[in-house]
Amino acid sequence: MENGTGTTPAQDRGTSGGEPGRRALVIGAGIGGLTAAAGLADRGWQVTVLERSATLEPVGAAISLAPNGQRALDRVGVGDAVRSLAAWQGSGGLRAPDGRWLARTSSEEAGERYGDNLVLLHRATLIDLLRARLPEDAVRVDAAAEVVDPGAADDPRRPARVRTATGELTADLVVAADGIGSATRRLLFPDHPGPEYAGFTTWRIMVPAPAEPFAPHETWGRGALWGSHPLHDGTVYAYAAAAVPEGGHAEDERAELLRRFGDWHHPVPALLAAAAPEGVLRHDVRHMRRPLPACHRGRVALLGDAAHAMAPSLGQGGNQAIEDGVVLAHHLAPGTPPGPGLAAYSADRLPRTSAVVARAAKAGALTLLRPALAVRARDALVATVSRLGPDLVLRSFAGITDWQPPERTYAAPARGARPEGRRGQDTGSGT
Numbered sequence: 001m002e003n004g005t006g007t008t009p010a011q012d013r014g015t016s017g018g019e020p021g022r023r024a025l026v027i028g029a030g031i032g033g034l035t036a037a038a039g040l041a042d043r044g045w046q047v048t049v050l051e052r053s054a055t056l057e058p059v060g061a062a063i064s065l066a067p068n069g070q071r072a073l074d075r076v077g078v079g080d081a082v083r084s085l086a087a088w089q090g091s092g093g094l095r096a097p098d099g100r101w102l103a104r105t106s107s108e109e110a111g112e113r114y115g116d117n118l119v120l121l122h123r124a125t126l127i128d129l130l131r132a133r134l135p136e137d138a139v140r141v142d143a144a145a146e147v148v149d150p151g152a153a154d155d156p157r158r159p160a161r162v163r164t165a166t167g168e169l170t171a172d173l174v175v176a177a178d179g180i181g182s183a184t185r186r187l188l189f190p191d192h193p194g195p196e197y198a199g200f201t202t203w204r205i206m207v208p209a210p211a212e213p214f215a216p217h218e219t220w221g222r223g224a225l226w227g228s229h230p231l232h233d234g235t236v237y238a239y240a241a242a243a244v245p246e247g248g249h250a251e252d253e254r255a256e257l258l259r260r261f262g263d264w265h266h267p268v269p270a271l272l273a274a275a276a277p278e279g280v281l282r283h284d285v286r287h288m289r290r291p292l293p294a295c296h297r298g299r300v301a302l303l304g305d306a307a308h309a310m311a312p313s314l315g316q317g318g319n320q321a322i323e324d325g326v327v328l329a330h331h332l333a334p335g336t337p338p339g340p341g342l343a344a345y346s347a348d349r350l351p352r353t354s355a356v357v358a359r360a361a362k363a364g365a366l367t368l369l370r371p372a373l374a375v376r377a378r379d380a381l382v383a384t385v386s387r388l389g390p391d392l393v394l395r396s397f398a399g400i401t402d403w404q405p406p407e408r409t410y411a412a413p414a415r416g417a418r419p420e421g422r423r424g425q426d427t428g429s430g431t
Contacts (some may be wrong), residue, residue, distance in 0.1 A: 022046050022334040024173040025162055027145045027184065029056055031063065031123070032304030032321025033177030034130035038076040039329025041134055045173070049134070050164065052144035056131060058123040061204045061281060062237035064229075065126075067116035068403040069319030075326040075405050078129040085232040086119045092216035094382060099265030102220070102379055103386035118315075120229050120237055122206075147174055147184045150298030153339030160299040173338050174300045175328065177321070180286060182306035188297040195286035195309045197246040198361065200368055202312060203257055204239045204281045210270040219264060220379070223370040226261055226268055238271050239312075243368045246284050253280040287311045289361060291354040296342040301328055308353035313363035316356050316400060323403065324349055330406040356400060 022045055026037045029051035037047045065073070065082055073079040093104040131139060143164055151160035151174075159170040176184035180195055209230055218227040223243040230236050240261060250256040254277040261268050288309045295307050304321030327348050331341035369375050 023171050024048070024175065025050060025145070025160075025169060025171040026175040026177060027147070027162070028177035028179060028304075028306075029053075029127075029131075029139055029141070030058065030177055030179070030304065030321070031126055031130065031318050032325055033175065034127065034134070035072070035076055035322045035325030036175045036177065036303055036328050037138065037325075038130055038133040039326050040173075040175075040332065041138070042076065043329055043332070044334045045332070047134065047138055048169075049139040050143040050145040050162070051139060051141045054142045056127055056139065056141060058127050061123070061206045061239075062120050062229075062231065063123050063126060063318045064315040065119045065121070065322075066315060066319050066397070066401045067118075068401050069322045070116050070119065071403070071405045072319070072322045072326045075330075076130070076133055078126075078133065081129055082119055082121065082126065083116065085121045085125070086117050087230045087232045093218075093386075095217045095219040095265065096379060097219055097221045097264045102382045120231055122231070122233075145169075147176065147187055147300055150174070150188060150300040153296075153299050153342060154337045156337070172299065172334075173332060175303055176300055176306050177303045178306050180305040180309045182302065184300060185292070185302055185306050188300060188302065189292055192292055193290060195288050198285040198287045198311045198364060200241050200243045200311075200364065201246075201248070201282060201284045202239060202241045203253060204237070205257075205271065205275045205279055207236055207238065207271050207274040207279075209234050209236050210267045210274070212266065212270070214267045218367075219268070220367050220375075221264070222372065222375050223368050224260060225367050226264060228267055228271060236267075236271060238268075241285075241312075241364075241368065243370060249282060252277055253282050285311050285364075287357060287361060289357065291350060291357070295324075295346040295349050295353075299338055299342075301342055301345060303328065307349070308357055310353075310357040311360040311364040313367060314356065314360045314397070314400065316360060320353055320356055323405075324353075327406050352403075359400070 024040050024045045024047045026033045026047060026049040029049045033049060037049050041047045070079050070082055073082055091104055091106045094102040096102055146163045147160065148163050148168070149161040152158040159172055160174045162169045162171065162174060176182060178184055185192070185194065214228060216229045219225060224241065226238070226240045228236055228238045240257060242260060254272065254275050257280065258272050262272060263269070286309060292302070292307060295302050303324040305317065307324065308320065310317050310320070328345050331344045332338055333341065366378060369378055
């Protein structure tokens with residue numbers, strides 16, 4: 001049977017040309033999948049990315065790139081392009097629904113502690129930057145793919161096998177970046193329960209900036225939160241969350257947001273007034289509180305939400321997927337059996353991502369407290385800590401945003417250690 005490339009399945013090893021032991025398939029052209037593809041291509045792999053959607057237009061509005069994600073992007077050559085899109089200057093912080101500031105931080109303090117500021121940008125922008133790092137023919141859209149055999153990592157006679165609509169492909173390595181509902185994860189670890197409901201739903205909108213300026217903020221209420229952040233192009237990325245039963249969607253999600261948040265402080269009402277009903281995205285949050293036994297099996301590596309779906313409470317989902325991609329590429333030298341490299345990838349990523357999943361779950365529980373007494377106690381504690389020094393607030397991200405990209409090891413600096421200079425400058429292959 002032909003597979004659409006003029007070859008039989010046994011002949012098509014996922015890419016054209018190349019040497020044995022150098023062919024990789026990436027399932028999913030999201031941020032994590034494209035980062036892995038760029039990193040592997042830089043190391044000499046022949047890479048093909050298979051994306052089930054008809055276009056590379058990403059699902060979602062914007063992404064928050066923390067310093068750890070920016071340093072990881074340095075390894076694939078787009079870190080400085082991302083930094084040039086930073087819009088946060090001056091102060092921001094945490095607020096109460098009536099507008100009171102609970103805690104203040106600033107871009108200068110964040111940059112001093114972690115070396116880089118937070119950057120929010122359109123997901124499509126980051127997709128375009130990563131796509132540009134790959135050969136023109138490396139990405140195939142409208143190409144749903146399914147792993148049918150993970151292969152044997154140390155047996156060159158048993159590559160991984162992937163089924164597509166046009167036939168079967170084989171590869172020396174498969175990177176499964178197929179999202180929170182990953183079919184690959186279910187194949188590799190059928191006894192794992194997978195993601196579970198995190199107890200809250202989220203909304204996201206992108207709107208023009210209001211006439212009256214505002215400081216970037218996240219606002220914590222009772223069982224609900226709102227965040228408003230300006231982007232480099234003059235738009236605003238806003239998000240909301242509420243502790244509600246799973247599966248409850250409204251006919252008009254903008255009207256639902258107005259009901260829940262319409263009387264909160266500026267700029268919340270103005271942003272909701274500017275939002276189009278069809279532009280409101282709503283998703284129930286699911287996370288993997290129970291870690292996988294490994295991030296790989298056979299010749300297949302799991303990456304991003306497929307490996308460690310997490311609540312968005314720390315803004316680390318995309319950043320951890322980007323880290324996955326560069327760490328995976330670092331460990332996998334083409335032309336050698338992938339077994340040791342995949343084992344090293346799991347050993348590096350599983351403890352870190354499991355810890356971030358757990359911390360994100362705790363942060364979500366804190367921000368979405370419902371009892372009035374607990375909310376008042378939380379707000380008072382945050383305000384007290386902030387008065388002791390804004391640096392104390394930034395320390396809550398220690399061990400996450402101070403991560404260093406791979407050189408020879410992956411140990412983050414000691415908790416509270418200040419990094420030296422610009423980290424993660426691209427110095428070559430990442431080895």
